[in-house]
């Protein structure tokens with residue numbers, strides 16, 4: 001066994017290095033593609049109202065959902081969005097807090113409002 005190891009030392013080192021590099025690369029790819037959603041799109045009655053690029057939101061800020069729904073206060077911060085305030089009876093949407101995954105849309109059943117994270121914006125109106 002020792003002889004084999006000595007004979008193939010360089011090969012073993014090369015394979016080990018390649019293995020480590022491969023693991024690092026797959027970790028980096030895995031981390032970045034874990035959730036590639038950039039945009040949050042707000043829908044009212046299934047109509048897209050606006051879209052926001054969450055990757056550009058470096059500082060936390062809040063704004064009303066729209067003029068008609070000014071009681072609904074949206075909060076955004078880096079890669080996350082939330083309904084911070086609403087006057088709906090159940091408050092489920094508010095209790096959801098900040099979300100950052102496509103798997104968990106924010107839904108207010110009372111106002112038929114949903115905020116869904118997507119990879120691309122399919123709305124012309126992008127909130128800045």
Ligand SMILES: [Zn+2]
Pocket residue numbers: 086088090091092093094107108109110111
């Ligand atoms: Zn609600």
